[in-house]
Each structure stands twice: as C-alpha cells, then as structure tokens.
Amino acid sequence: MSDKKKLKREQIIQCSLELFASRGFYSTTIPDIAKSLKMSVGNMYNYFKSKDILASEIIKYISIYLGEKLKEINEEDISTKEKTRKIVEMYFKTASLKPEMIDYFLRIYLSNREVFKDSCEGMLCVNEFVTEIMIYFEEGVKCGDLREQDFFSAFGLFMGYLGGMVFLKGENILPKDLNDYVEDITFNIYKALCAE
Amino acid sequence: MKTKMKILWLSAISCNGNTHSFLNYPYMEQFLDDFEFIYHPVIDSKYLLQDIVSKQIACDILLIEGAISKEYKRADVSIVEIIEKYSKIVQKIVTVGTCATFGGIFRESGYENASGLHFDQEKKLEDFKYLLDKTISLSGCPIHPEILANTLYAIKKSATLRLDNFLRPKEFYAYTVHNGCTRNEYFEYKVDNHKFGELEGCMYYEHGCQAPFTHGSCNKILWNEVSSKTRVGLPCMGCTEPSFPRQNLFSTKKNMSIPESLPVGVNKRVYLTLAGITKAFKIDRLEKKLFDD
Amino acid sequence: MIKLIEKIEGEAKLNFNFKDGKIDFVDVEFMSTRNIENILRGKRAFDALVINPRVCGICGHAHLIATVQALESCYDNLQLSNKAKAIRELTLNFELIQNHFKWFYLTMFPFFGHKQQILKATYPTQLMSKAIAVFGGQYPHTSYAVVGGVVCEITQMDIIKVENYISQTLKFVEENLVKIDSKTLLACKDADALLEFSGDLPDILREIKNTDMINHAKSYDRFIAFGENSFFKKGKSLKKKVSHSISLKDVKETEMPTSFAKNVSYKEKYYEVGPLARAMVNKTALIVDAHKKYGDSLYSRILARAYEITELLNYSKKLIKNLDLAEPSYIEPQLDISKLTSSGYSAVEAARGTLIHKVEIEKGIIKNYEIITPTQWNLSGGTREKLGVSQKAMVGLSDIKTAELVFKSFDVCSICTTH
Numbered sequence: 015m016s017d018k019k020k021l022k023r024e025q026i027i028q029c030s031l032e033l034f035a036s037r038g039f040y041s042t043t044i045p046d047i048a049k050s051l052k053m054s055v056g057n058m059y060n061y062f063k064s065k066d067i068l069a070s071e072i073i074k075y076i077s078i079y080l081g082e083k084l085k086e087i088n089e090e091d092i093s094t095k096e097k098t099r100k101i102v103e104m105y106f107k108t109a110s111l112k113p114e115m116i117d118y119f120l121r122i123y124l125s126n127r128e129v130f131k132d133s134c135e136g137m138l139c140v141n142e143f144v145t146e147i148m149i150y151f152e153e154g155v156k157c158g159d160l161r162e163q164d165f166f167s168a169f170g171l172f173m174g175y176l177g178g179m180v181f182l183k184g185e186n187i188l189p190k191d192l193n194d195y196v197e198d199i200t201f202n203i204y205k206a207l208c209a210e
Numbered sequence: 211m212k213t214k215m216k217i218l219w220l221s222a223i224s225c226n227g228n229t230h231s232f233l234n235y236p237y238m239e240q241f242l243d244d245f246e247f248i249y250h251p252v253i254d255s256k257y258l259l260q261d262i263v264s265k266q267i268a269c270d271i272l273l274i275e276g277a278i279s280k281e282y283k284r285a286d287v288s289i290v291e292i293i294e295k296y297s298k299i300v301q302k303i304v305t306v307g308t309c310a311t312f313g314g315i316f317r318e319s320g321y322e323n324a325s326g327l328h329f330d331q332e333k334k335l336e337d338f339k340y341l342l343d344k345t346i347s348l349s350g351c352p353i354h355p356e357i358l359a360n361t362l363y364a365i366k367k368s369a370t371l372r373l374d375n376f377l378r379p380k381e382f383y384a385y386t387v388h389n390g391c392t393r394n395e396y397f398e399y400k401v402d403n404h405k406f407g408e409l410e411g412c413m414y415y416e417h418g419c420q421a422p423f424t425h426g427s428c429n430k431i432l433w434n435e436v437s438s439k440t441r442v443g444l445p446c447m448g449c450t451e452p453s454f455p456r457q458n459l460f461s462t463k464k465n466m467s468i469p470e471s472l473p474v475g476v477n478k479r480v481y482l483t484l485a486g487i488t489k490a491f492k493i494d495r496l497e498k499k500l501f502d503d
Numbered sequence: 504m505i506k507l508i509e510k511i512e513g514e515a516k517l518n519f520n521f522k523d524g525k526i527d528f529v530d531v532e533f534m535s536t537r538n539i540e541n542i543l544r545g546k547r548a549f550d551a552l553v554i555n556p557r558v559c560g561i562c563g564h565a566h567l568i569a570t571v572q573a574l575e576s577c578y579d580n581l582q583l584s585n586k587a588k589a590i591r592e593l594t595l596n597f598e599l600i601q602n603h604f605k606w607f608y609l610t611m612f613p614f615f616g617h618k619q620q621i622l623k624a625t626y627p628t629q630l631m632s633k634a635i636a637v638f639g640g641q642y643p644h645t646s647y648a649v650v651g652g653v654v655c656e657i658t659q660m661d662i663i664k665v666e667n668y669i670s671q672t673l674k675f676v677e678e679n680l681v682k683i684d685s686k687t688l689l690a691c692k693d694a695d696a697l698l699e700f701s702g703d704l705p706d707i708l709r710e711i712k713n714t715d716m717i718n719h720a721k722s723y724d725r726f727i728a729f730g731e732n733s734f735f736k737k738g739k740s741l742k743k744k745v746s747h748s749i750s751l752k753d754v755k756e757t758e759m760p761t762s763f764a765k766n767v768s769y770k771e772k773y774y775e776v777g778p779l780a781r782a783m784v785n786k787t788a789l790i791v792d793a794h795k796k797y798g799d800s801l802y803s804r805i806l807a808r809a810y811e812i813t814e815l816l817n818y819s820k821k822l823i824k825n826l827d828l829a830e831p832s833y834i835e836p837q838l839d840i841s842k843l844t845s846s847g848y849s850a851v852e853a854a855r856g857t858l859i860h861k862v863e864i865e866k867g868i869i870k871n872y873e874i875i876t877p878t879q880w881n882l883s884g885g886t887r888e889k890l891g892v893s894q895k896a897m898v899g900l901s902d903i904k905t906a907e908l909v910f911k912s913f914d915v916c917s918i919c920t921t922h
Contacts, residue, residue, distance in 0.1 A: 085479075135490040136489055136490030136491070137486055137489075137490060138487060138490035141487060141490075142483070144486060145479060145483050145486055146479075149478060149479065149482065151465070151466035151468070152465045152468040154465075154466075155465030155466050156465050160466070162464075162465060162466065163466060164466070164467055165466045165467035165468065166467075168466055221513070223535075223537055224918075225537075225558060225559050225560045225563065225918055226512050226560030226918050227557060227560035228560070229560055230560040230561050230643050231560070231644075233605070233625050233628060233629075234625070234628070234629050234632050235625075236629065238622060238625050239622055242621065251510060251512070251513075252510055252605070253621060254609075254613060254618075254619040258507075258509060259507065259509050259514065260507060282535065283535070284514075285507055285514065286534075315542065315554060315557050316537055318538075318541075319537045319539075319542065351644060352644055405833065405835060406649055406652065406653075406654040406833040406835075407587075407652055407653065407654060407655070408656050408832075408833075409656045433636050433640060433641030433642070434629070434632045434635075434636035434642055435633065436636040436664075437636050437640050439639075439640035439641060439645065439646075439647075440640070442637075442638065442639060442647060442655040443647075443654040443656065444639070444640050444646060444654045444655075447553050447646070455553060455554060457546065457550065458547045458549075459547075459549065459552075459553050460552075460649070501658075
C-alpha cells in the first residue's frame with residue numbers, strides 16, 4: 015500500500031471512530047463517513063468493501079495501536095509492579111486522549127459480536143493486544159512477581175477492571191479524573207495478581 | 211582380510227540401555243564385518259575387562275556409555291584412568307547416550323561429581339578439555355542404534371561431521387523431535403486437550419511434550435524402524451538434552467497458561483501471535499476423531 | 504580364588520573357596536551401586552515412570568510396569584480397562600522373550616563349545632523390540648504405561664503388525680531353537696522326548712545330559728513367584744508342593760556387609776525366582792517333568808527359560824486375539840496425583856523373576872522408593888551356614904568354568920542388582 019493510501023485509510027478509520035462515538039454505530043452509514051471526509055462513496059468502497067469489514071479493520075487498528083504501546087512497556091527493564099502501573103497509565107491516557115478508541119472497543123466490539131463473527135473469530139482481531147498482555151503475565155510469573163494462575167482469570171481481572179473504570183468515566187459517574195485513580199488501581203491489580 | 215576398526219565400548223555409571231539399544235541395529239552382520247569390539251558389555255571380545263584395564267590394547271575408537279566420576283571403578287580401576295589411557299591412543303571418542311554426554315540420570319547417582327565427559331548438563335568442564343577435538347557426542351536416552359552405527363561409519367570413512375555446540379553431529383541433532391511427528395497438525399492448529407490413549411491431539415500444551423525444543427531425529431529416523439514416543443502418544447521427555455531429566459515430566463510448565471518452553475528459536479511474541487490466530491478457529495477435521503465416519 | 508565374572512550387565516566378583524578339590528563356599532560381591540532409590544526421593548511420582556526404566560537396559564520395561572502398578576496401588580478404586588492390562592502384559596512378554604534369546608545365544612551358547620551367536624540373538628530380539636515399539640513407541644526405555652492405562656491407541660493395522668512379529672519370531676524358534684512345530688513343542692510333556700528333536704536347545708540339553716553336568720547346579724528346590732497376571736500365577740513351590748497363598752509382607756531385604764547388593768528372603772529363607780520358579784508354580788507339564796527327572800539342575804533351569812519363549816509367544820497370540828479395540832486405552836484417574844498421600848507396592852514377573860517395587864508418596868511427591876530385583880533373590884549371598892540360592896548351586900563343583908556357567912544360568916543382572 016502506498017503511503018498516501020495508508021494515510022487515507024487511517025483518516026477513514028479515525029473519522030469513523032469519531033462518528034460512531036457521536037452518532038452511534040448503527041445509525042452511521044458508509045455514505046455518512048464519505049461525506050464527512052469529502053470522499054465519493056465509490057472511492058470509500060475502494061478502501062473498505064463493507065461496513066462490517068470496516069468495523070473489524072477498526073478493531074484490528076486499535077489492537078495494533080494498544081499492542082505497540084504495551085510492547086514498549088514489556089520491553090522496558092523494570093519490575094512487574096512498575097509495568098502494571100505503566101499499563102494502567104497508558105490505558106487511561108488512551109481513554110482520555112482517544113476516548114473514541116476505547117469507546118469503540120467497549121461499546122461496539124464487545125457489545126455487537128454478530129458484526130464481527132465472520133472475520134474476528136475468538137480474539138483474532140485483538141491478537142496484538144492480547145499477545146502483549148500474555149507476555150506481561152508470562153514474564154511476571156516467570157520472574158516470580160506474579161502468582162501462577164489461569165490466563166483468563168488474570169486477564170478478566172485486569173481488563174475488566176480497566177474497562178469498567180473507563181465505562182464509568184464515559185457515563186460521567188466518576189467524580190475524579192481517571193489519572194487520579196492510577197495509583198490505587200495499580201495497587202489493587204498488583205495485589206490481586208502478585209505472588210504473595 | 212580387511213582390517214576392522216577396533217572399538218572399545220566402556221561402560222561407566224550406566225544402565226546398559228545404549229548397549230541394548232545398539233543390539234537393535236538391523237545390519238549387525240555387516241557392522242561386525244567392518245568393526246571389531248576389543249571389549250563390549252555383552253558381545254564376546256578378544257579381551258577381558260581385566261586385560262583392558264591392566265594393559266593398553268590397540269584401539270581406534272573409544273565409546274563411553276554412562277556418567278563419569280573418578281570414584282567409579284571398573285575391575286578396580288577408576289573409570290577416569292581408563293578413559294585417560296585409551297583417549298591418548300584412539301582417533302575418536304564417542305560419548306554414547308545422555309549420561310556420558312551430559313551426566314543424565316546418573317549424574318544424580320551420588321558419585322562424586324558425576325557428569326558427562328565434557329559437560330555437566332550445559333556447563334563445559336575443564337577436565338578433559340584437551341580431548342574436545344577428538345570427541346563426538348551422541349546424546350539420547352538411549353541412543354538410537356542407527357545414529358551410533360552411522361556415526362561410527364562416518365569415522366571409518368573419515369567423513370567430516372559438522373557438530374553443534376555440544377559436539378553432536380548436526381545431521382542428527384539439527385532437527386527437533388517435533389519434525390516428522392504424526393501429531394504435527396494438532397500442534398499447528400492448537401488442538402491440545404489431548405487425553406492419553408488417543409490417536410488425536412498434541413501433548414505439548416498439557417502433557418509436557420518437549421519435542422518442539424528437543425534436538426533429535428526420533429521422528430525422522432524411527433525407533434526400531436517402527437514408531438516414536440510422540441507418534442504413539444507419549445510426550446517427548448527431552449532425553450537428548452543437557453537438562454534431562456527435567457522435573458515433572460508429564461506436565462507442561464506454564465506461566466499463566468503460557469508454556470514456559472517454546473519451540474526452539476521461536477520468539478515468544480511470534481509464537482503467541484500464531485497460537486492466538488490458530489486458536490481463534492475451530493477446524494472440524496482436527497476436532498473430530500481421526501477414524502470417525 | 505577370586506574371579507571377576509564379566510558380561511552379566513556389569514560384573515560381579517566371585518571368591519571361590521575350595522576344599523578337597525571342590526568348591527565349598529563362594530562369596531559373591533557386587534562392586535557398585537547407582538542409588539536409583541535416592542534419585543527418586545523428592546521427585547514427582549509420575550517422573551518415576553521415566554526414571555525407572557533406566558534402572559536396566561535389558562529389563563527396563565519390567566521396571567516400568569512395576570512402577571505403574573505400584574503407583575496405581577496407591578489409589579483407591581482406580582479404573583483400568585482390560586485392553587490396557589492386556590497391552591501391558593503383551594509388551595512385558597515381549598521383553599521377557601528378547602531377554603531369553605540374548606541369554607541363550609550370547610551367554611549360554613559359548614559354554615557349550617560354540618561361538619556366541621550374535622545374529623541369532625539380535626534377529627528375534629529386534630522383532631520383539633519392534634512389537635514393543637508399536638505400543639510404546641520405542642524399545643528400550645519407553646514410559647508408555649501411565650497411571651490409568653497406556654498412552655497408545657491401537658488400530659487394526661497395529662494388531663496385524665504385532666501378530667506378524669510374533670509369527671516371525673515363532674518361525675525363528677521353529678527353525679533354530681527347537682526344530683519342530685511349536686504346537687508339538689507346547690504339547691510335549693516329556694523332558695526326555697525333547698532330546699530327540701534337533702535344534703540349538705536340544706543340542707545343549709543333550710550335552711548336559713551326556714556329561715555329569717546333569718547333576719550340577721542343584722540348589723534348595725525352593726521356588727517363588729509373586730508377579731501375577733493372566734498367564735503367571737503367584738505362589739511358591741517347595742519340593743514340588745505348590746501353594747498360592749504367599750504374602751509380600753513376608754519378604755525381607757537385608758544389607759550385606761561385603762557387597763552393594765542386598766539379600767532377599769521369604770520367611771527368612773532364600774528362594775529361587777525366574778522361569779523355572781514360574782513354571783513350577785504354574786505347573787507347566789514339560790518343566791515339572793524335567794524337574795521330576797533332573798531336579799532343580801542346570802538342565803531344568805536352561806530348559807525352563809528357553810521354553811518360556813514359545814509359551815509366551817503362543818500366549819501373546821491369544822492375548823491379542825482377545826483384545827477389544829473398542830475399550831479405552833486410558834481412563835483418567837479421578838484424583839490428581841498432587842493430592843494423593845498414600846503408599847503402594849507391586850510385583851511383576853521380569854525376565855529373571857519376581858521384581859518388587861514399593862512406593863510412598865506425599866501429595867504426589869515420592870517420599871520413599873524401594874526396589875527388589877530378581878537377581879537379588881537368586882544371588883543373595885549367604886554365609887557358609889546359610890548359603891544363598893546360587894551359592895548352593897555352585898558348592899560341590901570342581902572347576903571354576905563350570906561354576907561360572909552355573910552362576911550365569913541364573914541369568915544374572917548386575918545392573919539391576921546394583922540399582
């Protein structure tokens with residue numbers, strides 16, 4: 015793909031994310047997105063053949079984005095506790111700076127599985143993200159910081175907690191800024207996962 | 211009459227498993243035309259063990275089976291002394307089996323510093339360093355007879371064998387035991403949940419199969435010309451490796467469900483990505499019983 | 504006079520004492536040990552399935568079967584399919600057979616003016632190894648028998664392969680060991696009629712009979728066998744009287760001051776184990792007849808071991824015929840071994856006789872492990888007042904060469920003895 019085409023593709027994804035967040039997934043159509051980008055609908059279809067394909071490409075895009083951030087943290091030579099804090103921080107930061115991204119993940123990807131059933135089996139579309147979380151867990155256990163347990167019991171605790179906080183934030187229920195919770199949440203997660 | 215290459219088969223702290231595995235070599239008649247044992251633990255030889263330890267009998271190849279400790283004696287002579295004496299006169303030394311190569315099971319036998327000839331598990335030893343150029347390691351518990359016989363033929367032919375870091379011929383040890391396993395598809399598509407006693411399923415994830423990170427030709431050169439452990443449904447125990455025997459051999463060491471030992475040379479990120487992709491799909495053919503109608 | 508006896512899966516030192524030109528005492532010494540029991544302590548119970556076959560290169564499979572049975576006896580109500588039981592019996596039979604061929608052609612043959620018959624030993628041995636490999640993946644050193652069954656699933660083609668290995672081995676027997684149809688051999692109940700046949704076994708037996716060797720190597724005429732399966736019976740035979748009620752509780756192992764081997768006795772008495780003992784307990788007609796005519800001599804001992812080859816081949820055919828492939832090979836134990844604190848034991852008939860394993864586990868970890876090998880029974884070295892089985896068999900002989908033959912007729916395994 016040419017750089018120009020790649021850039022355009024990202025623009026479409028970004029624009030779609032914003033429209034989905036403000037108008038809702040089902041009420042936003044491909045022509046709506048094209049219009050907002052001043053593109054022809056025909057040209058739009060050169061990039062994404064259908065709305066379902068667009069939907070799964072977006073989740074992959076988010077997974078790669080978050081996966082890369084996590085990879086940087088995983089590759090740092092720091093303790094598992096430090097890594098835990100950085101992951102929480104990164105997640106909340108993304109939720110503040112790119113709320114539409116986390117919003118899409120929580121409200122669209124997880125809530126409309128029928129849209130994703132053909133191209134996003136299992137965790138296929140969030141592979142990059144999940145792989146990095148796995149590495150974070152695996153290395154944590156291996157170095158003795160984290161307690162050995164089933165992957166999903168740990169994964170559910172970690173991601174469910176973070177997702178829940180972002181959801182509360184989105185509903186304007188949280189009295190404080192997300193960043194103000196980083197310390198406590200890190201403490202809680204680490205305490206739940208650590209070896210002793 | 212053609213001259214036969216002379217071999218001394220010397221057992222140290224061993225179970226004679228390599229001796230008996232070697233007796234399964236299918237072309238024994240030809241082999242015994244080409245080689246002569248000046249001493250062998252089972253096959254009759256011209257000399258007695260007592261002759262071997264008290265004199266210095268002409269010999270071309272020294273085969274050592276079993277873990278080595280200077281405390282261990284054969285016919286009242288320390289095994290180390292016997293090795294020192296014969297290693298000087300032979301062209302090549304072959305450590306046969308994992309005990310003679312890395313220490314293996316009998317590394318734990320309680321003899322002082324029991325180890326392989328050049329290695330104590332992964333650690334390189336100083337003791338016989340001057341023999342490194344002469345030695346070929348054939349690890350495996352036991353050694354496959356063809357691997358031993360053909361290595362001896364290579365020595366006879368003066369063929370150059372490329373060796374790995376543990377002095378093992380790459381022709382046999384560059385492969386993993388996973389290569390050629392009939393359960394490969396189950397590994398590729400992550401169909402584990404293997405219960406013993408079934409033709410289906412991969413033992414890597416649940417039952418401690420070490421084939422993807424064990425160097426050897428078990429599934430390339432079949433055992434007894436018939437099968438292999440993994441083919442029948444028994445996990446590979448990693449018996450060719452310095453770490454043999456690991457602990458808890460029938461279960462896979464996992465950290466939060468992720469296997470600690472991954473296929474050799476495969477980066478964790480690559481492995482998890484591929485595993486994640488294949489796990490997302492359900493392949494009916496592999497989920498079903500192999501012979502289902 | 505001290506002689507180093509070699510090529511008995513290691514060595515043993517025999518110190519012969521002569522009086523009036525005859526051996527009046529032999530001290531048997533094994534010079535080393537490998538501390539397998541210590542190696543096992545502290546390890547996971549299932550790891551014993553991998554470590555124990557490595558007790559011995561020639562009878563390691565018996566150690567595997569003994570291990571799995573000892574571990575299984577630690578459970579309450581463990582389920583095992585008949586298929587798994589039969590497959591384990593088959594592979595153990597095959598190991599016994601390969602052992603007997605090696606012993607006959609490599610160890611016994613050279614004593615009778617022949618060269619060692621290496622190919623006659625390796626050819627049938629390899630067929631039997633192949634048959635084991637069909638089920639176990641390889642021989643030696645498979646760990647295919649696990650708590651709950653066997654790891655292999657068996658197909659029709661596997662059965663055909665194994666049947667062919669058995670038939671081919673029987674053919675070898677009929678063309679070499681005893682040159683008659685094996686059915687005729689199995690029907691033969693007269694130890695002297697056997698001498699009319701040709702073949703490597705009758706050759707040796709005739710040689711024994713025609714010399715004064717026929718009177719050699721008699722011992723206590725006390726036999727014992729603990730390993731019970733669908734073929735072998737458990738019991739003891741005392742002067743031809745067979746009793747099946749024996750208990751492992753009466754088996755005692757004691758340290759010896761001069762050797763690394765330990766003595767084994769049953770109710771404070773030494774007993775002979777091995778094919779002759781099994782045949783006496785099983786009341787195998789041909790062997791009972793040999794025993795009636797020649798006692799517990801070299802003749803009976805050699806005949807019993809060689810004859811067991813044909814018996815086991817024939818019985819293995821039956822076992823295979825009765826296999827129900829629809830049964831499961833493996834039934835997962837209800838209780839995870841890591842939650843199990845218990846103790847257990849097993850006895851199996853290995854090539855050389857009764858092999859006993861005892862295990863204590865604490866939450867799946869081996870606390871204690873004890874192995875009593877067949878050679879310990881036969882070679883328990885007693886005092887002049889209370890001779891061991893093999894010692895007694897050698898007393899009264901006038902030359903060391905014959906004594907070595909007698910000693911080796913017990914199919915000594917130094918490696919096992921010094922586990």
